[in-house]
Amino acid sequence: MKRRNFVKLSGLGMGATLLPAGLVAGHRISAEELLNSGPDAAVKKRMADVALNAAKSKGATYADVRIGRYLRQYLFTRENKVQNIVNSESYGIGIRVIANGTWGFASTNEMKPESIARCAEEAVEMANANAEIQLEPVVLAPQKGVGEQVWKTPIKKNAFEIPVKEKIDLLMEVNGAALKNGASFVNSNLFFVNEQKYFASTDGSYIDQDVHRMWPTFTVSAINKQTGRFKSRDALSAPIGMGYEYLSDNPAEKIIVPNGPTVYRYAYNMIEDATAAALQAKEKLTAKSVPAGKYDMILDPSNLGLTIHESVGHPLELDRVLGYEANLAGTSFATMEKLQSKSFQYGSKIVNLKADKIQPNTMGLVGYDDEGVPCKQWDLVKNGVLVNFQATRDQVHLLGEKESQGCSFAESWDSVQFQRMPNVSLQPHPDKYSIHDMIKDTEKGIYILGRGSSSIDQQRYNFQFSGQLFYEIKDGAIVGMLDDVAYQSNTQEFWNSCARICDKDDYRLFGTFFDGKGQPGQVSAVSHGCPTTRFNGVNVINTGRKI
Amino acid sequence: MAILSQEEAKKIIDKVLSYSKADEMKVELTGGRSGNIRFARNSVSTAGATNNLSLSVTVVLGKRIGTSDINEFDDASLEKAVRRAEEMARLAPENPEYMPMPGPQTYAKPQAFVETTANMKAPDRAKLAGASIKSIMASQLSGAGFLEDSSSFNAIGNSKGLFGYHKNTSVNFSLTIRTPDGTGSGYAAGDYNDATKLNTGSLTDIAIQKAKASQKAAALEPGKYTVILEPLAAGELVQFMIRAMDARTADEGRSFLSKKGGGTRLGEKLLDERVTIYSDPTDVQIPSSPFSAEGYPHERVTWFDKGVVKNLSYSAFWAKQKGAKPLPEPSGFVMTGGTQSLAELIKGTEKGILVTRFWYTRWLDPQTLLYTGLTRDGTFYIDKGQIKHPVKNFRFNESPVIMLNNLEALGIPERTRGNMVPPMRIRDFTFSSLSDAV
Numbered sequence: 010m011k012r013r014n015f016v017k018l019s020g021l022g023m024g025a026t027l028l029p030a031g032l033v034a035g036h037r038i039s040a041e042e043l044l045n046s047g048p049d050a051a052v053k054k055r056m057a058d059v060a061l062n063a064a065k066s067k068g069a070t071y072a073d074v075r076i077g078r079y080l081r082q083y084l085f086t087r088e089n090k091v092q093n094i095v096n097s098e099s100y101g102i103g104i105r106v107i108a109n110g111t112w113g114f115a116s117t118n119e120m121k122p123e124s125i126a127r128c129a130e131e132a133v134e135m136a137n138a139n140a141e142i143q144l145e146p147v148v149l150a151p152q153k154g155v156g157e158q159v160w161k162t163p164i165k166k167n168a169f170e171i172p173v174k175e176k177i178d179l180l181m182e183v184n185g186a187a188l189k190n191g192a193s194f195v196n197s198n199l200f201f202v203n204e205q206k207y208f209a210s211t212d213g214s215y216i217d218q219d220v221h222r223m224w225p226t227f228t229v230s231a232i233n234k235q236t237g238r239f240k241s242r243d244a245l246s247a248p249i250g251m252g253y254e255y256l257s258d259n260p261a262e263k264i265i266v267p268n269g270p271t272v273y274r275y276a277y278n279m280i281e282d283a284t285a286a287a288l289q290a291k292e293k294l295t296a297k298s299v300p301a302g303k304y305d306m307i308l309d310p311s312n313l314g315l316t317i318h319e320s321v322g323h324p325l326e327l328d329r330v331l332g333y334e335a336n337l338a339g340t341s342f343a344t345m346e347k348l349q350s351k352s353f354q355y356g357s358k359i360v361n362l363k364a365d366k367i368q369p370n371t372m373g374l375v376g377y378d379d380e381g382v383p384c385k386q387w388d389l390v391k392n393g394v395l396v397n398f399q400a401t402r403d404q405v406h407l408l409g410e411k412e413s414q415g416c417s418f419a420e421s422w423d424s425v426q427f428q429r430m431p432n433v434s435l436q437p438h439p440d441k442y443s444i445h446d447m448i449k450d451t452e453k454g455i456y457i458l459g460r461g462s463s464s465i466d467q468q469r470y471n472f473q474f475s476g477q478l479f480y481e482i483k484d485g486a487i488v489g490m491l492d493d494v495a496y497q498s499n500t501q502e503f504w505n506s507c508a509r510i511c512d513k514d515d516y517r518l519f520g521t522f523f524d525g526k527g528q529p530g531q532v533s534a535v536s537h538g539c540p541t542t543r544f545n546g547v548n549v550i551n552t553g554r555k556i
Numbered sequence: 557m558a559i560l561s562q563e564e565a566k567k568i569i570d571k572v573l574s575y576s577k578a579d580e581m582k583v584e585l586t587g588g589r590s591g592n593i594r595f596a597r598n599s600v601s602t603a604g605a606t607n608n609l610s611l612s613v614t615v616v617l618g619k620r621i622g623t624s625d626i627n628e629f630d631d632a633s634l635e636k637a638v639r640r641a642e643e644m645a646r647l648a649p650e651n652p653e654y655m656p657m658p659g660p661q662t663y664a665k666p667q668a669f670v671e672t673t674a675n676m677k678a679p680d681r682a683k684l685a686g687a688s689i690k691s692i693m694a695s696q697l698s699g700a701g702f703l704e705d706s707s708s709f710n711a712i713g714n715s716k717g718l719f720g721y722h723k724n725t726s727v728n729f730s731l732t733i734r735t736p737d738g739t740g741s742g743y744a745a746g747d748y749n750d751a752t753k754l755n756t757g758s759l760t761d762i763a764i765q766k767a768k769a770s771q772k773a774a775a776l777e778p779g780k781y782t783v784i785l786e787p788l789a790a791g792e793l794v795q796f797m798i799r800a801m802d803a804r805t806a807d808e809g810r811s812f813l814s815k816k817g818g819g820t821r822l823g824e825k826l827l828d829e830r831v832t833i834y835s836d837p838t839d840v841q842i843p844s845s846p847f848s849a850e851g852y853p854h855e856r857v858t859w860f861d862k863g864v865v866k867n868l869s870y871s872a873f874w875a876k877q878k879g880a881k882p883l884p885e886p887s888g889f890v891m892t893g894g895t896q897s898l899a900e901l902i903k904g905t906e907k908g909i910l911v912t913r914f915w916y917t918r919w920l921d922p923q924t925l926l927y928t929g930l931t932r933d934g935t936f937y938i939d940k941g942q943i944k945h946p947v948k949n950f951r952f953n954e955s956p957v958i959m960l961n962n963l964e965a966l967g968i969p970e971r972t973r974g975n976m977v978p979p980m981r982i983r984d985f986t987f988s989s990l991s992d993a994v
Contacts, residue, residue, distance in 0.1 A: 036625035037612070090652060091651065111600065112602060135603055135678055138682050139682050150597045177649060186931070231808055232808070234816075235817060333596040334596075342992070342993070376892040462918045464916040464917070465932045467930070473953075493921075528592070528702040552920045556812060556920070556925065
């Protein structure tokens with residue numbers, strides 16, 4: 010399914026995707042095939058060995074193999090109609106080699122020994138052809154083979170085992186709740202992904218991983234035909250590394266904001282949120298247009314997650330810092346010199362940002378990256394100071410490090426792996442402090458929830474973000490809804506204006522399936538956690554226009 | 557194998573259609589190959605090649621629809637795909653908006669396949685990338701670029717006798733060149749069906765020149781400026797507008813084309829009278845597929861004529877509701893222009909800003925079609941018809957609808973990202989803040 014069709018069918022705005030990207034690809038299959046576990050590890054090991062041996066025999070000094078079976082299920086509805094149900098499978102092998110000091114890559118969906126061997130040879134041939142224009146040989150950080158390993162996302166309910174009818178019934182109930190509460194239109198969707206990934210390398214690793222992710226979401230619109238105005242509100246759910254258990258009602262996982270919305274941690278009540286969304290979309294039709302100026306911004310994790318993604322996650326990717334992304338996504342203001350100074354004040358002293366690929370429930374949670382490196386967590390910004398980047402095996406030596414940080418990822422078996430963002434999260438403040446306390450302590454502010462329009466420059470300085478819900482705060486209380494709000498800042502100024510961070514009880518996840526990067530474009534899934542956070546004196550613009 | 561001839565494609569489609577007695581059935585075949593090379597820091601970074609051939613079968617039982625895809629082509633696999641689609645159709649809920657498939661259609665014959673492009677191989681790509689890198693290094697600059705070529709076909713057939721076949725080639729090259737001190741950056745890009753039209757040398761020269769000229773940019777205050785948008789920048793905003801011309805969304809009251817009180821703005825003059833935009837799959841500069849995924853023909857369609865909204869795109873379902881003809885969204889568009897070159901547009905500008913390209917452009921409001929984004933890789937101040945100096949990049953907040961009402965002049969259209977777009981001089985273009993990014 011092409012991304013453009015995906016966005017159109019889902020009813021999500023273009024802002025639902027973070028960058029131009031490739032395809033949500035695969036072959037449509039029947040529902041029960043989603044439960045087929047695919048070839049067992051012994052079969053995959055034999056196929057991997059065919060590839061590794063063929064590559065070595067043609068002169069490769071290193072080779073790795075990814076055998077991937079990617080299962081996806083998408084359900085699209087609007088009002089009382091099911092627009093589409095898509096079950097897809099994509100299965101094949103990608104082989105990457107180093108020959109003549111140069112990378113080569115080839116892939117095939119013909120899983121016969123002779124096709125796999127030929128594919129490995131093609132990868133070596135490509136490396137040899139391109140060695141002509143390679144300035145320096147690839148340097149690969151050592152990675153000891155980990156032998157045969159198995160890893161699985163710790164889910165409680167496999168979403169693929171839930172009957173389609175149950176899922177459709179849920180979406181119809183969601184749509185019914187929205188329409189009953191005044192929505193003019195509603196699109197609701199469920200997305201489920203299961204990546205069965207087998208990795209093997211000439212280092213001696215044979216790693217079998219079973220990764221699960223999901224996203225329940227909707228967009229509710231309210232129309233006033235007399236005034237010609239329309240407003241929408243998207244779900245406050247998070248794409249998440251959990252099973253179907255995420256779609257349950259658990260009061261302990263709910264936070265009810267005084268005079269404001271209800272937000273969710275690790276249990277999402279989709280019907281309740283759709284009901285609220287319909288009422289709020291209607292309220293937005295008559296909300297006050299924001300006067301431009303400086304405000305203290307209280308950002309919910311459903312909003313700040315995207316800002317973390319763009320203003321911290323991307324600028325600290327080592328391949329950008331070095332210039333490998335210059336032709337598309339750009340470079341980074343966070344240069345090597347700033348890291349080496351050990352004193353670059355990325356944010357205020359309460360700002361601690363971690364990279365973490367082992368954090369439970371996150372979209373980026375895996376046991377090993379796509380180079381067979383065991384996953385871990387590490388500091389990116391500590392007490393406000395920049396302390397590290399994110400790197401892969403072939404770049405980490407440029408940081409003076411000897412070990413990869415495990416940031417390699419490929420969208421599918423037919424795409425080459427490269428440096429992708431791990432989960433990057435703002436750490437909660439150790440002092441007890443709730444969203445209630447934060448609103449009470451704010452004199453002139455705006456409280457923003459949900460992801461909206463987002464844009465940031467190619468070195469990650471200047472950004473502009475919007476949201477779904479905007480509440481005006483005056484003298485410690487929410488006094489009403491605002492409209493036409495977007496906040497603009499410079500990354501370093503913004504993070505240095507970080508004044509208060511709530512505690513761990515308010516910590517929640519934001520996530521995306523569609524972080525785009527690379528040429529040809531690839532998408533990856535990632536989460537960003539944080540509690541509600543306040544940034545003082547941020548510039549707010551009014552985006553209302555007339556045509 | 558990946559590129560099937562029309563006869564080969566029809567044979568497979570007819571065979572698959574014979575496997576079912578469903579109420580309706582559609583078969584699509586797509587295949588092709590693509591190759592790419594990417595470089596950065598004046599050295600190759602990644603490269604790849606793929607081949608693919610895929611079959612998609614859609615079966616309709618009453619108003620229940622099932623689709624199955626497969627990429628194996630022996631008889632047993634083809635039949636398996638049909639049985640899976642039938643099974644999915646039996647399981648699917650009825651779709652009340654289902655529309656019967658169209659019967660035989662007449663399609664245009666665009667010339668979109670060029671043998672030279674189809675024959676490109678890894679050494680050809682390495683040679684083109686290598687030549688570009690050589691020029692960049694000779695200028696003591698640092699370059700990052702991407703070259704991708706592909707050849708593909710698609711064929712469609714259904715149980716009502718419809719059949720269509722189209723093949724296509726494409727090649728695109730883009731590069732960004734930066735100065736060693738990090739204060740200058742230049743960009744150039746080209747895309748064609750015919751690889752012989754791609755001149756990587758001249759594109760590299762443009763990017764080198766822009767990188768050198770954009771060093772040590774001065775800051776200007778944000779505000780409203782007269783701008784000259786090169787086709788790459790202008791085309792991005794116009795494309796967003798063309799993609800938002802869906803009739804149903806407009807009728808439902810949630811589009812920039814919705815009318816206050818109900819209805820659409822079809823027939824209204826919405827843009828400057830110099831704005832005419834049409835699509836035509838047979839256009840020699842941007843040939844594209846003559847049929848949509850549903851099998852409806854892509855024909856020459858005028859979307860805006862002298863600023864007036866002339867057509868909206870209709871799905872088959874919405875067309876029936878409104879008594880209109882199904883009209884698919886175009887895959888590319890042509891915006892007519894003037895006779896001036898970019899250099900002449902610059903010469904005729906008293907004071908203004910030249911924009912090479914935009915970056916990270918995202919919607920802010922679908923009602924006003926307001927977008928935000930930033931300038932990038934070559935932004936220059938023009939004074940009395942001359943480029944005076946580079947300026948720091950700006951964030952813009954602007955709507956293509958407002959922009960195309962503030963038109964001062966149009967230049968000669970150029971192909972950019974599969975569209976034909978003229979350079980434009982626009983007054984009162986809104987830059988809302990400055991960026992230090994280079």
